[in-house]
Amino acid sequence: MKSIVILVSGRGSNMEAIVRADIPGARIAAVISNRPDAAGLSFAAARGIHTVALDHKAFADRAAFDAALAEAIDAFEPDLVVLAGFMRVLTDDFVRRYDGRLLNIHPSLLPSFPGLHTHRRALEAGVRLHGATVHFVTPTLDCGPIVLQAAVSVRPGDDEAALAARVLEQEHRIYPQAVRWFVDGRLRLDAAGRVMVDGGEFSAPAAVVPAIDEVMS
Structure with missing residues (x-):
């Protein structure tokens, strides 16, 4: 059984998707948020998942918060830490602490549009x-290192909200899949830091592209 800690800052819809996937061999040990009022904490608590609220505003600086966050995470001895809409830039020391077992999902086809406002920037770029x-x-x-990507077409007349909604649907598909690969022992980084997915129908990095009729619509 692999223990997973999920970090959220708001609703945590990707956290919900992972929980609802009910991945065999996975145990969601805790959901932790930097915002005590995060809706994701209520969702997790209602399903019997341990929750922790750690308000970043109560700490003197980013390093102090990250140290406290790491202590809270380590109490659950996780095999994997999952960022699911966790809206904090993490310190280098924190990231290195969980090297090879810290996943994130980003709403763009990286390396395009890192950072914020990805849907607006995609529309502006055409x-x-x-x-x-x-x-x-x-x-x-x-x-x-990229584990998995999903693509959607940008349609005539799209605004940020419409495009974001279609991207979010794909996020809910691919994030549980990536977590499942990790839990199954298939997902790893090789000695050169490249992503490898062993066995099955995919090799990584793998792109899940929509059907051609969606692309051409």
Whole structure:
């Protein structure tokens, strides 16, 4: 049984997707938030998952918060730490502490559009494909080794909300899949820091692309 700690800052819809996936061999040990009023904490508590609220505003600086966060995480002895809408830039020391077992999902096809406001920037750039990326976290923001990607078409008339909604649907598909690979022992980083997925129908990094009729619609 693999123990998983999930970090959220709000609703945590990707956390919900992972919990609802009921991945064999996985135990969601805790959901932790930097915001005590995060809706994701209520969702987790209602399902009997341990929750921790650790208000980042109560700490003198980022390093102090990250130290307390690491202590809270380590109390659950996780095999994997999952960022699911956790809206904090983590210190290098924190990231290195969980090297090879810290996953994030980003709402773009990395390396395009790292950082914030990805859907707006995609529309402004005029791209025809947008999407989401699951990746291992490294000290450089949104630049870690890519595990899995899903693409959606950018349609005429799309605004940020419409595009974001379609991307979020794909996030809910691929994040549980990546976690499942890790739990199954299939997902790993090789000696060169490259993502490997052993066995099965995928090799990594793998792109899950929508059907051609969606792309061409």
